Every structure is written in C-alpha cells, then in structure tokens.
Amino acid sequence: xxxxxxxxxxxxxxxxxxxxxxxxxxxxxxxxxxxxxxxxxxxxxxxxxxxxxxxxxxxxxxxxxxxxxxxxxxxxxxxxxxxxxxxxxxxxxxxxxxxxxxxxxxxxxxxxxxxxxxxxxxxxxxxxxxxxxxxxxxxxxxxxxxxxxxxxxxxxxxxxxxxxxxxxxxxxxxxxxxxxxxxxxxxxxxxxxxxxxxxxxxxxxxxxxxxxxxxxxxxxxxxxxxxxxxxxxxxxxxxxxxxxxxxxxxxxxxxxxxxxxxxxxxxxxxxxxxxxxxxxxxxxxxxxxxxxxxxxxxxxxxxxxxxxxxxxxxxxxxxxxxxxxxxxxxxxxxxxxxxxxxxxxxxxxxxxxxxxxxxxxxxxxxxxxxxxxxxxxxxxxxxxxxxxxxxxxxxxxxxxxxxxxxxxxxxxxxxxxxxxxxxxxxxxxxxxxxxxxxxxxxxxxxxxxxxxxxxxxxxxxxxxxxxxxxxxxxxxxxxxxxxxxxxxxxxxxxxxxxxxxxxxxxxxxxxxxxxxxxxxxxxxxxxxxxxxxxxxxxxxxxxxxxxxxxxxxxxxxxxxxxxxxxxxxxxxxxxxxxxxxxxxxxxxxxxxxxxxxxxxxxxxxxxxxxxxxxxxxxxxxxxxxxxxxxxxxxxxxxxxxxxxxxxxxxxxxxxxxxxxxxxxxxxxxxxxxxxxxxxxxxxxxxxxxxxxxxxxxxxxxxxxxxxxxxxxxxxxxxxxxxxxxxxxxxxxxxxxxxxxxxxxxxxxxxxxxxxxxxxxxxxxxxxxxxxxxxxxxxxxxxxxxxxxxxxxxxxxxxxxxxxxxxxxxxxxxxxxxxxxxxxxxxxxxxxxxxxxx
Numbered sequence: 001x002x003x004x005x006x007x008x009x010x011x012x013x014x015x016x017x018x019x020x021x022x023x024x025x026x027x028x029x030x031x032x033x034x035x036x037x038x039x040x041x042x043x044x045x046x047x048x049x050x051x052x053x054x055x056x057x058x059x060x061x062x063x064x065x066x067x068x069x070x071x072x073x074x075x076x077x078x079x080x081x082x083x084x085x086x087x088x089x090x091x092x093x094x095x096x097x098x099x100x101x102x103x104x105x106x107x108x109x110x111x112x113x114x115x116x117x118x119x120x121x122x123x124x125x126x127x128x129x130x131x132x133x134x135x136x137x138x139x140x141x142x143x144x145x146x147x148x149x150x151x152x153x154x155x156x157x158x159x160x161x162x163x164x165x166x167x168x169x170x171x172x173x174x175x176x177x178x179x180x181x182x183x184x185x186x187x188x189x190x191x192x193x194x195x196x197x198x199x200x201x202x203x204x205x206x207x208x209x210x211x212x213x214x215x216x217x218x219x220x221x222x223x224x225x226x227x228x229x230x231x232x233x234x235x236x237x238x239x240x241x242x243x244x245x246x247x248x249x250x251x252x253x254x255x256x257x258x259x260x261x262x263x264x265x266x267x268x269x270x271x272x273x274x275x276x277x278x279x280x281x282x283x284x285x286x287x288x289x290x291x292x293x294x295x296x297x298x299x300x301x302x303x304x305x306x307x308x309x310x311x312x313x314x315x316x317x318x319x320x321x322x323x324x325x326x327x328x329x330x331x332x333x334x335x336x337x338x339x340x341x342x343x344x345x346x347x348x349x350x351x352x353x354x355x356x357x358x359x360x361x362x363x364x365x366x367x368x369x370x371x372x373x374x375x376x377x378x379x380x381x382x383x384x385x386x387x388x389x390x391x392x393x394x395x396x397x398x399x400x401x402x403x404x405x406x407x408x409x410x411x412x413x414x415x416x417x418x419x420x421x422x423x424x425x426x427x428x429x430x431x432x433x434x435x436x437x438x439x440x441x442x443x444x445x446x447x448x449x450x451x452x453x454x455x456x457x458x459x460x461x462x463x464x465x466x467x468x469x470x471x472x473x474x475x476x477x478x479x480x481x482x483x484x485x486x487x488x489x490x491x492x493x494x495x496x497x498x499x500x501x502x503x504x505x506x507x508x509x510x511x512x513x514x515x516x517x518x519x520x521x522x523x524x525x526x527x528x529x530x531x532x533x534x535x536x537x538x539x540x541x542x543x544x545x546x547x548x549x550x551x552x553x554x555x556x557x558x559x560x561x562x563x564x565x566x567x568x569x570x571x572x573x574x575x576x577x578x579x580x581x582x583x584x585x586x587x588x589x590x591x592x593x594x595x596x597x598x599x600x601x602x603x604x605x606x607x608x609x610x611x612x613x614x615x616x617x618x619x620x621x622x623x624x625x626x627x628x629x630x631x632x633x634x635x636x637x638x639x640x641x642x643x644x645x646x647x648x649x650x651x652x653x654x655x656x657x658x659x660x661x662x663x664x665x666x667x668x669x670x671x672x673x674x675x676x677x678x679x680x681x682x683x684x685x686x687x688x689x690x691x692x693x694x695x696x697x698x699x700x701x702x703x704x705x706x707x708x709x710x711x712x713x714x715x716x717x718x719x720x721x722x723x724x725x726x727x728x729x730x731x732x733x734x735x736x737x738x739x740x741x742x743x744x745x746x747x748x749x750x751x752x753x754x755x756x757x758x759x760x761x762x763x764x765x766x767x768x769x770x771x772x773x774x775x776x777x778x779x780x781x782x783x784x785x786x787x788x789x790x791x792x793x794x795x796x797x798x799x800x801x802x803x804x805x806x807x808x809x810x811x812x813x814x815x816x817x818x819x820x821x822x823x824x825x826x827x828x829x830x831x832x833x834x835x836x837x
Contacts, residue, residue, distance in 0.1 A: 001066075001191070001195050001196055002058055002061045002062040002065060002066065002196055003023070003034075003058075004031055004032075004033065004034050004054065004057070004058050005031025005032060005053075005054060005056075005057025005058050005060070005061060005102060005107055005108055006025060006026045006029055006030060006031040006057075006099075006102070006108060007023060007024070007025045007026070008023070008024055008061065008065060008087065009021050009022070009023050009024075010022055010024060010070060010072065014188070018184050018185060018187070018188035022083065023082075023083065024072050024074075024083055024084075024085055024087055025082060025083065025084045025085075026084070026085075026086070026087060026098065026099045026102070026108075027075050027076065027084045027085055027086060027099065027121075028099065028110060028111050028121070028122055028125055029099050029102060029103060029108040029109065029110055029111065029125065030108060030109050030111055031053075031054060031057040031058075031102065031107060031108040031109075032050065032051030032052060032053050032054030032057060032139075033048075033050075033051045033054055034050060034051075034054050034055065034058060035047070035048055035049050035050040035054075035055075035150065035152050036048040037154050047152075047154070049149055049150075049152075050148070050149045050150050050152075051149075052139065052144060052145030052146065052148050052149060053106075053107055053138050053139050053145050053148050054148075055148065055150055056107060056138070056148055057102060057107035057108060060101075060102065060105060060107055061098065061102070062196045063198075064089070064098070064101070065087075065089070065098070066195070066196045066197055067197065068089060069090065069091060070087055070088060070089055070090070070095075070098075071087070071088045071090060071091055071092050071093060071095060072085050072086065072087045072088070073085045073086050073093065086098075086099060086121070087099070099125065100124065100125065100128055103125050103128045103129050103132065104128045104131070104132060104137075105132070105137055105138055106132040106133075106135075106136075106137030106138025106139050106140050106141070107138045107139065108139075109129065109139065110122075110125045110126055110129045112126065156211075185231065185262070186226065186231040186232070189225075189226065189229065189231055190222065190226070193217065193219070193222060193225075194215065194217065194222060197217065199215050199216060199217050200215075200216040201213045201214070201215055201216070202214040202216065202243075202244070204238075204241045204242060204243060205238075205241040207238075207241075212238055212241060214242070214243075214244055221244065221248075223249060224248055224249060224252045225252075227249055227252035227253045227256060228252040228253075228255055228256055229256065229261065229262065230256035230259070230261035230262030230263050230264050230265075231262060231263070232253075232263075233253060233263065233404070234249055234250060234253050235404065236401070236402070236404070236413070236417070239414055239417070246414040246418075247414065250413075250414060257269070267407075269407075270357065270358035270359065270407060270408050271356055271357070271358065271359070274356060274359075278356065279355065279356050280353070280354070280355050280356070281298065281299075281353075281354055282299070282351055282352070282353055282354070283296035283297060283298050283299075283304070283306075283351065283352060283354055284296060284297045284349070284350070284351050284352075285347040285348055285349065285350055285351075285352055286303065286348075286523065286524065286527065287348075287523075287527055287528055288340055288343040288344045288347060288348065288528060289305070290313055290329065290330065290336060290339075290340060291313035291314060291336055291339030291340050291343065291391070291396065291397060292307055292308050292311055292312070292313040292397065293305055293306065293307045293308065294306055294343065294347065294380070296352070296354065297524075304376065305375075305376065306354060306376055306377075306378050306380065307360075307375045307376065307377045307378070308377070308378070308379075308380060308387065308388040308391070308397075309357040309358070309377040309378055309379055309388065309409065309410035309411070310357075310377075310388070310399060310400050310402075310409045310410035310413055310416055311388050311391065311392060311397040311398065311399060311400065311410075311416065312397060312398045312399070312400050313336065313339060313397055314333050314334055314335040314336045314339060314396065314397070314430060315333060316329075316332070316333045316334070328441075328443075331439040331441045334430070334436035334437065335395070335396055335429050335430055335436065335437070337437075337439050338396055338429070338437065339391060339396035339397060342390075342391060342394065342396055343387065343391070344467075344528050346382070346387070346390075347380075347382065347387065348527075348528045348529060349529065350382055351382075352380050352381065352382045352387070353380070353381045353382070354378045354379075354380055355378055355379045355380075355381075355411065356376060356377070356378045357377050357378055357379055357408075357409065357410050357411050358377050358407075358408035358409070359374065359375070359376055359377070360372070360374065360375040360376075360377055360408065361374060362374045377408075377410075379410055379411055379412055386412055386415065388410065388412075388416060389412065389415050389416055389419045390419075392416055392419040392420050392423060393419040393420075393422055393423055393428070394423065394428055394429055395423040395424075395427075395428030395429020395430045395431050395432065396429045396430070397430075398420065398430065399413075399416050399417055399420045439485070440485065441480070441485050441486060441487060442485065442486040442487070443486070443487040444486055444487065444488055444542065445478065445487060445488060445489040445542065445543070446489070446541060446542050446543075447542050448540070448541065448542040449542075450542070451488070451538055451542035451543075451544065452538070452542075454484075454486070454488075455535070455537075455538050455544070457484075458535040458544065459535055459536070461535075462534065463532040463533070463534055463549070464481060464483065464484075464532065464533055464534075464535070465481070465482060465483060465530065465531075465532060466479040466480060466481050466482075466490075466530075466531050466532070466533050467479065467480045467482065467528065467529070467530055467531070468526045468527050468528060468529055468531055469487065469528070470527075471519060471522050471523045471526070471527050472489075472500075472519075473497060473499070473500045473515065473518065473519050473522075474492075474497035474498065474515065474518025474519050474521065474522050474559060474564060474565060475491060475492040475495055475496075475497035475518075475522070475556075475559070475565065476489070476490075476491055476492075476497075476543075477489070477490045477492075477522070477526070477548070478490070479531075479533065488543075488544050489542070489543040489544065490533060490535075490543070490544050490545075490546065490548065491539070491543050491544070491545045491546075492545075492546075492547070492548060492555055492556045492559070493536055493545050493546050493547055493556060493568075493570065493571070493574065494547070494556050494567065494568055494570060494571030494574055494576060494577070494580055495556045495559055495560060495565040495566065495567060495568055495571070495580070496565060496566045496567075496568045496743075497515070497518050497559065497564065497565045498511070498512035498513060498514045498515035498518055498564070498565075498594060499511065499512045499515055500512075500515045500516070500519065501515075513594065514563075514564055514593050514594050517564055517593070518559060518564040518565060521558075521559065521562060521564055522555065522559070525550060525553070525555065525558065526548065526550050526555060529550055530550075531548055531549060531550045532548070532549045532550075533546055533547065533548050533549070534546045534547040534548075534549075536574075539745045539748070540745070540748050540749065540752060541745075541748070547574070547576065554576060554579075556571075556576065556580065557576060557579055557580060557583060560580050560583045560584050560587070561583040561586075561587070562587075562593070563587035563590075563592035563593035563594055563595055564593060564594065565594070566584065566594065567580045567581055567584045617766055618766055618767075619764040619765060619766045619780065620637070620638075620639075620764070620765060620766075621637075621638040621639075621762060621763075621764060621782070622635035622636065622637060622638060622762070622763055622764070622765045622779075623635060623636045623637075623638055623641060623760075623761075623762050623763075624758045624759055624760065624761060624762075624763055624779075625703045625704050625705070625730060625759075625760065626703060626704035626705045626730070626759070627751060627754050627755045627758075627759050628704075628751075629747070629748070629751055630740065630747075631734065631735060631738070631740045631747065631750060631751065631754070632732055632733065632734050632773075632774065633704075633732075633733055633734075633754070633758075633759075634703065634704025634705075634730040634731060634732055634733070635730070635731055635733060635763075635765065636702070636703075636729045636730060636731075637729070637731075638762060640726075640729060641729075643726055644702060644726065644729050647721055647725070647726050648683075650720075650721070651674070651682065651684075651718065651720075651721040652681065652682055654718060654720075655674070655682050655715075655718075660674075660715035660716070662712050663711065663712050664715075665711065665714050665715050665716050666711070667687045667690055667696050667711055667714050668687060668690065669687055669688065669689060669690055670686070670687060671686070671687040671717075672684070672685075672686055672701070672717050672722060672723060673685055673686075673687060673698075673714050673715060673716060673717050674714070674715050674716075674717055674718075674721075675698050675700070675707070675709060675713060675714050675715075676709075676713040676714075677700070677707070678707075682715075683700050683702065683703070684700070684701050684702055684717065684721070684723075684728070685698040685699060685700050685701060685714075686698065686699045686701050686728075687714075688706070693710065693711045693712075694710050694711070695708055695710075696708065696709055696710070696711050696714060698714070700730070701723070701728035701729070701730055702728060702729040702730050703729075703730050704730035704732065731774075732773070732774040733765070733774055733775055733776070733777045733779075734771055734773075734774055734775070734776045734777070735776065735777070735778075735779070735788075735789050736768035736769060736776035736777055736778050736789070737768070737776075737778075737789065737800060737801050738789050738792065738793075738798050738799075738800070738801055739798060739799045739800065739801040740798075741797075741798065741799075746797075749797060750792060750797045750798055753792065753795070753797060754788070754792075757781075757788065757791075758779070758781070758788060761782065762782045763779050763780060763781060763782050763788070764779065764780040764781075764782060764785070765777050765778070765779045765780075766778050766779075
C-alpha cells in the first residue's frame, strides 16, 4: 500500500496466514501531504486539501510499486518506532532507487538540512533535484501546481441520480482500503488483489443511500473469488440487483460449501441425510393441493406430498369478516383459485422432475400460528420450466424471505426473486392494482331443494363439462361445474362399489374389501381432471346420479372391468347395461378382486309352510314419536300419556319460578337431567356422550329423539320429576318380519315413507317376537287398521324377513303378507339389490 509520495506499507510472503506489515518512510526526501477529511463529530475541524503535486506523487509510487517485489534498508528508527530508509524495486539494492525517481520527476523535495558531504546518496539526490528544477518538472514547474489539487467531495448529495447517470457503465478507479466484516484472512485476500490497483467499478444500485457495485479486476471478479474461497456468503437483498450473473455467485458459494472451506467448515447440507434417489426423482402428479403443494406418485407406487420451495401461496389479509359464512380457502382467498387452476392444468397426470431442496421439520402450534407436519420442499420442473418460478412470475405466489444464515431455501432462489420483481413491475396477479377476482361458487351438495331445482337443467343439458374436485369413494365424487359455477356431489350410476369405513349411529362401519383400491383407481383416473357427466336423477339427500366420462372412458364400466365394482339393478334402464354385465361376467369367471371368493349359488325352491296356527293378536294403542335411520322407532303408551303431560306441566312451572343458573351443571355420561329443546321448552333427557362443554349428546327419554347441545342448555333433574316418579316413556321397537335394506339410499326411502305415514300419530301395535336390542312388532294405522309393514312390501320398499327360529316356524307369515311372500325374487339378485339373506 502507498500512503503518500514518501511512505509505503510492505508485507512479507504469507506463511499460514496474513504476513506482518511494516511502514517504510523514504529517507532524505519529502512529498506533499494528501487531503484529509475533517474529523466526524468535531464541527470546529475543516477538511484539509491536497498539497500541490501530493496526489501525483502518490499515484507515481502506486503505479510503480503496488504488487511488486521490493527491497528496503532501514537507516533510522525513531523512539516512536517510525522507520526511515531506502526502497529499491526488485530483490536487491541494485534495482531502481524509488527516492531518486521521485526527486528526478520533481514530485519530491530533498531535505537539505543535516546533509553530510561524505554521504553519496544525499549528494546524488541534490544533483537530481537541481536537474528537475532546471527542467521545470513537477513542483518546479510554473504556476505553483494549483491545478494538481483535487476538488474532493466526501458526500454525494443525490446518490440515486449519481447511480442512474453511471448505471452499468465501467468507471476507472483505484482501490481504497475498506475494512471487511470477516476474518483477517479475508481482508488480506482482498487487499493483496485490489488495494491501490487499477480496477473498474460497475454501479448497480443505491438502496438507503448506500452505493452498491461490482469491482472488476483484469484477473477476474473479486466477488466470485471471495465466495469460492469461503471468505464470504451471498446476500439476498443485494443479489436481486446484481447484473453480472447471480448464478455465478451462487455456484461459487456452493463450491465453497461442498469443500467446507473457511466459514463453511461446519456446513451441513439440508439434504445431507437423503439418498441420491430421494433427492432427485421423476414422479407423476396426482393432485394439486391449493397453490404450493402437490401429491405425486413415485415409480414404487408410493404417494408423496411435495411442497414448492421458498414460495408462499395467496393468503387472506386479516380475519375473515363474514363470520356466518363458511370459509372456503380455494374460492374465498384472492387468486388462490387462479393459482390452483394454473398448476392443475399444467401438471395433473404429467410426469415431473423433482429436486428436493430441504426438509422442513414439523412444528407445534404456537400463539396465533397453526401446527405443521414435516414438509418435503422441492424444485419441480416440467419440460425445463421451473413451476414455482412460472407461478411467481404470473403474480400467483410470493417469495418467502429468510434470515441470512438460513440455508433451507430453493436452489433457484435468485430466479424466484427476479420473477417476483418482474411480476411486481408489471402488476401481475397479487401485485395488480385492479379489483381482485371474486368467485361466487354455490355448493349445493346436500341442499335438497336447490338440487331439485337444478336437476331438470342438468338433465336437459346432456353431457356437461365438470372438474373432479374430490373423491370420497370409488363411486362418490364432488364435481365443480365451471359453466354453472357450482359444486355438486355425484354418484356413479349403474354400479355398486365397496363401501369405505365411516361413522354410523351404531359405531364405526368397517370398510368392505377392495374399497381403498376402488377409491385409488378413481383418483388416479379422474381426480382434478376435466370430465363430462350425464345426470339422470338424484337421491333424497340432494346427490346427483349419472354417468361420468373421461377421454372416452366410462368410469362405471372401467370400475366393473377392473373387478372393483358390481353392476346395480338400476343399470338395466341404461344404454351401458350390456357392456356392464359382460364386463362383470368376465371378472366373475376369472375370480378377480371382489369376485375372488365368488361361488355360484344354487337356486333354492321356496317351500310353502303348510302348518298353520292361529296367531294371537293383542294390539294396544301407542303414539309414534320418533323414527330412526335404522328403521327402529320409539312409541309412547297412550294410557300413560296423561301422566306425562301432567308431569311436564308441573316441572316447567317449577323451572319457570326457579330457573337454573346457566352453566352451573357439569354433565357426565349416564346422567338423567333436563334439557332445553329447540322450541324453548324443558324435557327430561339422558347424557350419552360429552365431547366438550359445547358438544353434549343427549337422548330425550320420553320421546326417543337425540340432539347435540351446549352444556348451558342442560340442568340437573329436579328430584320430584325423575324416572322414579314416572319411568321413561319412549320405548324402542323394530318392525317384525321386515328385512332392513343394507343400501343406504334404499333404507332412506323407507324411512321417509314411514315418517310421512305414522310419525307423531296414534297407531295400534302388537309384539310378535323379541329381538337382540328391542321387541319386534307389527303396527297398524289407527284409523284404517291397515298393516304398515304390508304397505311397505307392496310398494317394493322392503323385503320379507324369513325367520329360521323353530318357535317362529309355526307362524304363517302369509297371513300378513300373502302372495308377496311367495313371490320371492331375491334368490339370484339379493346381493345386487343391497339385501342380505
């Protein structure tokens, strides 16, 4: 380093670290003093300008000595440690004498005071000075050298204008010392290559009054060298404005990390624990989850959820204002639907290249933040296109900002930042100033009335376009109708798929064999694909029934052909019946999957019961209060009805005079209590289950109905009105000689019919035989005396249950159901109808 025209700093060869430095002042000469900036914080001090020819003397030495090998001798060392001597260019004293050269060029004066005549070096300097004076060089030229004094500005008044005026244009400059925030090795590395060398500076930007630029040396870019040698790390906020190729810097940093040099000596890669086959692989996209994740199928058949690295999907700002409206992220968050659709149309069913960038560890729930399971974050490409970058460039996602030392990020993070910058500049998507798109999508799943109004329109439309949003089971799907902008539940017509496990009133229903295989088959074929549907009808729950086609394939037929479904009798009316039956027969003969245990059933002849015995009828009047989905029902005895009404009136009067304190009662399972029904009146009830204070399952013991209520609607039972005073009045019964349909829809039709005919009405009931859980009875209408069960059989809603018990063989069932019992057509088709014998 050259401090001035008569002072330099030299250092030896490095050995295991930065070498020591020594300042050498040239003996017997004096050069002008360089300009100095006023001390900061001391208003009385002023800037000191250059002395004439001071800067030119310093530049003369800098260009002659920087980076060169020199030889020096020390003549004098002061008490303060200041060393004076002679400096020669080269390895010994035979080289060029630097002091002589300065004096000869008129850039320094000779200290003539104290000159000894017998000193040849001093005599030679005086001669050289006299020659310079005669030649009017440098200091000895006319004019006094005022033109050599620099007009230095230490503060740029408008850095932004300065940068814009010189943006991307090389500027000639010489390196000046600047302390670095790294170790001494980094400082030495930079100083030894740049300090006081001729370089070019490319000005890049000026954030917060700080000038950012790139220093170009003839031997290369110092930024890349620092990164490659492990002396520096990339800085995200300035990488965005770097125009010389950010990927080169990332590659240099990556090289240092792989070699674990210097600041990266303890570095552990985010995917260090993964095998190579788990870091990079090809997979098929099965499902897009919102806008930043997807489910892919590996070559092994395993399904894996992949999250796109370093991006954040659209999210809603603040809380959802409409508390009464059910929040649906896909449609209610601005641009979430557009982002999902972009990924769906581009990826579903396609093979993609997946490069795992990092594994995000699972996190527990915090204050205001949800819990997240472990996430595999990766860069996904298709046809050379980075999906995350494409998504961000359209303004459909934003970039996650990280701490500087957080290395869990996308391997193409700079490209993502550049894509986001372009989206912001062009006002795309989330960055647009326009009004956000609104998606008013009506969900009519389970809305029976709306579905009825919509049914004729879909039937007249023939084949309608749809997108499969969700697959509940092999034959039950949720569809989005883009033309009608609504969601519907769709059941495949003509087939009966194995049922998946589900919650039932009596407990968890076990999944039927091959139900999961059927659901996976349907998912792989149609999930999030564009399909065509033909709607034929709907069930009582508002679910549409029809045929679904995808690329010329009928899904119902495909399920039957793959032995994952049986043909339902309702297919007889369709044009696809012969194809379905043929496919089913082929699978049945091969005994594949659901037909693996199939055996031909021999046709049984129906033997008429000849032994007759007169049946004893003891009908009594009852009041039907509740019909259950299982075809069980609850009744009250008409004879004791007056006692119940009297007890209810007295109890309610007492409660009105002394109302219970809300929330004072803590319900427990099995408690007999009182509960406030939806009509505002209090009734006797039993606690069946306590999920939480807000969800208590109760059974109304006098009426047979059930409800989930808050504990604030419950109170302790007054002793004067307990079951010891009057037993529970609701009694459970089941229909005798009636077989309950196993098919859910068929059973629901029966329940609807019974509710319409006998609920909340007085009937006549006779107990026929005992069951496992309750008595089995026959019941007649109170006015016409017609048998309710006989009516159900005549309408074809139920089948007769043939009793095998010996004590029931003597009962002639034909006296109840006549010729309908003998015309039993279930021998071949019971399974297809959903009935079991």
